[in-house]
Amino acid sequence: MKRILYFFPLNPVEKKGGSQTRALHLLKYFKARGMKVDFITKSVWGQYTPETVKAFEDSGLAEHIWVLDRKPVKGNPVKYFFTYKLWHILYERKLKLVPGSFPNHTTLNLRRQFDAILRRQQYDYIIISYAYWADFIRDNPLVGNAVTIIDTHDLLASQHQNDTGFDKGAALGDELRRLAQFNQVWAISPEETYFFSQFLKEKVKYIPMIMTAPAPVKETVEKDVDLIYVASDNPHNLRSATWFFKEVYPLLPTNIRICAIGVITAHISKDYPNVTLIPFVDDLDAYYRRARVALCPMLTGTGVKVKVVEAMSHGLPVICSERGLDGLPDKTSNGCLSANDPQTFAANIQRVLSDKALYEQLSHQGQAYFQQHFSIESGYQKLDKAMSIDR
DSSP, X not given: OOEEEEEOSSOGGXXXXXXXXXXXXXXXXXXXXXXXXXXXXXXXXXXXXXXXXXXXXXXXXXXXXXXXXXXXXXXXXXXXXXXXXXXXHHXXXXXXXXXXXXXXXXXXHHHHHHHHHHHHOOOSEEEEESGGGGGGSTTOGGGTTOEEEEEOOSOHHHHTTTSTTOOHHHHHHHHHHHHHTSSEEEESSHHXXXXXXXXXXXXXXXXXXXXXXXXXXXXOOOOOEEEEEEOOXXXXXXXXXXXXXXXXXXXXXXXXXXXXXXXXXGGSOTTOTTEEEESOOSOHHHHHHHEEEEEEOOOSOOSOOHHHHHHHHTTOOEEEOGGGGTTOSOSSXXXXXXXXXXXXXXXXXXXXXXXXXXXXXXXXXXXXXXXXXXXXXXXXXXXXXXXXXXX
């Protein structure tokens, strides 16, 4: 029986964002293939509480769950300095942090806790999410014979390009250096697969977003939502929501019913009479079934847009910008209509809502596209190949 040590900084059972959806379905894949998973994460990012840890444990997706601390408890300042702070400064010098790059979150305390786990157990696979923590395995003899895998999630140099003091050349070089330490580099989109493979060659594997198709619903569900918009409140979504409500919304008829779901709702005005704001729902599928069309007005960002894939799985046409098509293997015949200018974006919404034939065409295209590229069947085949599993 294969054993996996899997690091992911958030709580996957919370399902509040696309990265958590990815982690959850990877965990389900490991379980389906009979693998044993030890899951490590970190406090703060995942907002772990005893209740959420218990919910994760009850899911049966991991044998052990460890929540690591970025720093030790400070306590006595003199003792803290000599037992941790001084050694951490020396550790960062050893890492040779690159000025102008994106953050390296591999603190000495995290590395110590990570190494302690490796001393207790040897693994067949070690999977690290995000290049922020790639140096968990840097010059680490405790890795042993494990196959090391970095699940990139994003091109982080692009994500941080607006940071103060950012140096694109330094950041790209540092990102490639971090990824090169691993036996495999998993990329979530064709674009990132192409870019990374130019430098890291056969190490790079395209592992797309994987999702379970919604179960068929026998009863007829009333379509009481015209447009559904699901988003977190990361900077890309904040910029996109601002653009949509400032530039596109005024061009739409006021009788179009819009439902926004997720933490993005904290940043949307409550004064729009035809917009319903729902910060959190337990069953997002139920709202997709009530909706007619999905929105993805992304202006920036990298990687696949999970909200687009979710909408496809439900047969909802997607009205998006060109950035909303990122991560899709084909940019046409996929159930989406894209435009970057507000006038065409608004016109696309009204076309799909009023043209039944166009609506049905896009709906069927999206469902077929989802089945071909993002379904469990398609995704598991790619994972089996990457992990050398014969089926």
